[in-house]
Amino acid sequence: MNTPEIAMQRYHDSLTGIQPSLTGAELPWLAGKRRSALEDLTRLGLPQRRQESWRYTSIDKLLGYELMPVTEAMASLQESDIRHLWLPDLQTHRILFVNGRFVPQLSDLSGLPAGITVGSLRDLIRCNPIMPARWLGHASGASRHAFGAMNSAAIHDGLVIDLPRNQRLERPVEVLQISMGRDDAILYQPRNLVVLEAGSEATLIERHVCLGNSHYFHNGMSEILVQEGARLEHLRIQEESPAASFLHGIFARQAADSRYEYSGFSLGGAWARTELNLDLQGEGAHARLDGLYTTGSNQLTDYHLNIRHTVPGCRSDTRFKGLLHGRGRAVFDGSIVVEKEAQKTEAHLNNANLLLSRRAEVDTKPQLEIHADDVRCSHGATVGQLEPIQLFYLRSRGIDALDAQRMLCMGFAGEILEQCRIRPVSDIVGRAIENELNALAPEVAGASSD
Amino acid sequence: MLNIENLHASVDNKPILNGIDLQIRAGEVHAIMGPNGSGKSTLAHVLAGREGYTVTDGQVLFEGEDLLGLETEERAHRGVFLAMQYPVELPGVNNAAFLKASLNSVRTARGEAALDAPAFLKLARDRIALVGMQDRFLKRNVNAGFSGGEKKRNEILQMALLEPKLAILDETDSGLDIDALRIVADGVNALRNPGRAIIIVTHYQRLLDYIQPDRVHVLANGRIACSGDGTLAQELEEKGYGWLNEESAA
Numbered sequence: 001m002n003t004p005e006i007a008m009q010r011y012h013d014s015l016t017g018i019q020p021s022l023t024g025a026e027l028p029w030l031a032g033k034r035r036s037a038l039e040d041l042t043r044l045g046l047p048q049r050r051q052e053s054w055r056y057t058s059i060d061k062l063l064g065y066e067l068m069p070v071t072e073a074m075a076s077l078q079e080s081d082i083r084h085l086w087l088p089d090l091q092t093h094r095i096l097f098v099n100g101r102f103v104p105q106l107s108d109l110s111g112l113p114a115g116i117t118v119g120s121l122r123d124l125i126r127c128n129p130i131m132p133a134r135w136l137g138h139a140s141g142a143s144r145h146a147f148g149a150m151n152s153a154a155i156h157d158g159l160v161i162d163l164p165r166n167q168r169l170e171r172p173v174e175v176l177q178i179s180m181g182r183d184d185a186i187l188y189q190p191r192n193l194v195v196l197e198a199g200s201e202a203t204l205i206e207r208h209v210c211l212g213n214s215h216y217f218h219n220g221m222s223e224i225l226v227q228e229g230a231r232l233e234h235l236r237i238q239e240e241s242p243a244a245s246f247l248h249g250i251f252a253r254q255a256a257d258s259r260y261e262y263s264g265f266s267l268g269g270a271w272a273r274t275e276l277n278l279d280l281q282g283e284g285a286h287a288r289l290d291g292l293y294t295t296g297s298n299q300l301t302d303y304h305l306n307i308r309h310t311v312p313g314c315r316s317d318t319r320f321k322g323l324l325h326g327r328g329r330a331v332f333d334g335s336i337v338v339e340k341e342a343q344k345t346e347a348h349l350n351n352a353n354l355l356l357s358r359r360a361e362v363d364t365k366p367q368l369e370i371h372a373d374d375v376r377c378s379h380g381a382t383v384g385q386l387e388p389i390q391l392f393y394l395r396s397r398g399i400d401a402l403d404a405q406r407m408l409c410m411g412f413a414g415e416i417l418e419q420c421r422i423r424p425v426s427d428i429v430g431r432a433i434e435n436e437l438n439a440l441a442p443e444v445a446g447a448s449s450d
Numbered sequence: 451m452l453n454i455e456n457l458h459a460s461v462d463n464k465p466i467l468n469g470i471d472l473q474i475r476a477g478e479v480h481a482i483m484g485p486n487g488s489g490k491s492t493l494a495h496v497l498a499g500r501e502g503y504t505v506t507d508g509q510v511l512f513e514g515e516d517l518l519g520l521e522t523e524e525r526a527h528r529g530v531f532l533a534m535q536y537p538v539e540l541p542g543v544n545n546a547a548f549l550k551a552s553l554n555s556v557r558t559a560r561g562e563a564a565l566d567a568p569a570f571l572k573l574a575r576d577r578i579a580l581v582g583m584q585d586r587f588l589k590r591n592v593n594a595g596f597s598g599g600e601k602k603r604n605e606i607l608q609m610a611l612l613e614p615k616l617a618i619l620d621e622t623d624s625g626l627d628i629d630a631l632r633i634v635a636d637g638v639n640a641l642r643n644p645g646r647a648i649i650i651v652t653h654y655q656r657l658l659d660y661i662q663p664d665r666v667h668v669l670a671n672g673r674i675a676c677s678g679d680g681t682l683a684q685e686l687e688e689k690g691y692g693w694l695n696e697e698s699a700a
Contacts, residue, residue, distance in 0.1 A: 388501060393538035396498050397552035397608060398526035398559065407551065411542030411591070418542075 181214025240269030256282030484669030527559030529615030635660030
């Protein structure tokens with residue numbers, strides 16, 4: 001057998017093995033979902049390079065790891081280990097996950113208003129499975145690839161938010177997702193479910209960090225339903241370990257007059273793939289999707305956007321920027337589909353990349369597929385380097401070449417950071433990018449002369 | 451202060467400057483005039499150290515030091531300042547942060563302490579008044595979305611903050627209406643002092659109605675065709691530049 005077949009067999013066997021021990025194994029609806037996902041896994045097979053959405057992405061390295069699926073946190077942390085990882089100067093409802101498992105003793109959900117659910121999917125399945133039974137799999141639909149099927153075959157824990165009608169959650173929900181590998185590489189598969197009922201409003205901040213430099217595979221999925229007139233601001237900071245493999249599929253569905261605002265910051269990981277599937281299904285729904293990624297040597301940032309306008313009068317504005325250095329690689333595959341009925345759609349998508357090194361590489365592919373005839377749509381992509389005239393201007397004002405490059409890079413990133421309304425988030429991201437640029441200073445200097 | 455000898459320079463292997471000789475003393479204001487393509491802007495950029503401008507012969511001494519051997523930022527540290535004809539837009543770069551970084555790099559190089567945020571802000575507000583702008587100017591991104599007049603005033607603001615020894619104004623008057631021109635000229639005049647030399651590169655005489663030069667040089671075909679006092683500018687306004695080409699062709 002070759003590597004993919006061995007890996008497939010291993011995934012299948014290990015998932016079959018853990019299914020009986022997963023939360024709610026005795027619930028027929030859930031056991032049924034998991035079983036059929038396992039069948040999907042076999043049917044779909046592992047992604048192949050000949051498939052368009054995997055054309056620039058090799059999973060060979062990932063398949064080489066003998067991954068151990070975990071359903072427990074596998075680590076015990078003290079408050080002092082994680083204190084510095086919460087956002088400063090911001091009152092939030094804090095919820096901690098370690099290797100995908102909710103850690104109640106280090107979370108703080110004490111201030112939650114009555115009637116609002118913020119917590120662990122596992123707890124909800126055990127105590128009150130009505131909501132997950134109704135919504136799990138609703139936004140995601142059938143598995144689109146083997147990794148999605150793997151996640152659904154092992155639904156166990158993750159974030160759950162259920163906001164009743166017209167409830168406005170004042171403080172943001174802050175999710176800290178800590179990965180801690182062990183000697184053997186682990187696989188964990190969080191499954192998040194966020195339902196904002198009609199007229200409700202919330203801010204969700206997710207931060208993915210790693211303690212240590214070990215290898216792990218985060219294979220996560222988030223289902224997000226934004227009902228009529230509801231509003232969700234969703235921020236994600238993703239700083240994985242340099243050895244990590246990370247795949248997360250977000251499936252968001254918007255009903256009429258809803259708002260979904262996404263700001264995603266991808267800063268780390270050997271392979272970090274985000275799939276963002278957005279369905280605008282109710283008239284008057286608006287979405288704003290902003291993204292920023294930085295990618296250096298031995299890294300691949302892999303973004304796949306699938307935005308679908310199915311009804312009239314919706315709007316989506318998508319802007320992603322990438323900063324690449326060293327031998328960093330990025331894939332940006334963004335598509336907008338406007339269906340025949342979706343008249344008066346306004347949809348824009350742009351991807352800009354700044355290459356600080358000649359060895360960095362980006363494959364960008366913005367696509368627009370329009371079946372309606374009365375729409376305003378645009379798409380575009382740029383790949384460029386720092387403008388010599390801008391560098392000259394800064395240097396002629398006494399600013400040395402490295403600082404000038406840093407200022408221009410921060411300016412490039414700043415156009416996305418400015419959009420982020422939660423200051424502690426943009427501060428953390430800004431500082432992380434600054435540190436990344438400082439660390440590669442000599443390399444940047446070399447790049448301008450080679 | 452500035453001593454240019456037999457300066458030859460080319461851009462893309464095309465000779466533009468063909469032997470410039472020029473001496474400027476501290477406290478003097480020199481105007482460099484000439485038709486399009488005569489090499490005025492090239493001279494300004496060569497002095498500031500722009501890449502792609504190759505000096506093929508000659509030398510430039512600035513306070514006795516070989517200016518051409520210095521990096522662009524080192525020239526700024528020594529006190530050379532170029533106000534650009536087309537000030538560059540820096541999207542996403544905050545004007546205040548840019549001005550502060552610039553000022554502090556020059557101050558540090560001069561052996562002065564870097565200014566902290568409040569001290570910088572105080573100084574910046576003071577200088578902003580000089581160019582007739584508002585404080586909110588500081589909050590915007592560098593030149594991005596600025597009108598032509600605002601960009602030029604931002605250049606003069608930088609000059610007022612950096613207090614250079616040698617200021618080169620490259621076509622600062624181009625694209626300005628009469629009010630903006632007056633504000634820019636007032637700003638420049640306020641910065642005239644015995645320790646500072648100013649070079650005004652211009653196609654037209656109108657800026658010189660507001661800033662009286664000590665010397666006027668006319669450039670043609672990469673050389674100084676003639677020099678004189680302020681009245682030479684007046685003369686050029688009447689005669690145009692046509693006679694220069696006839697003369698150099700002869």
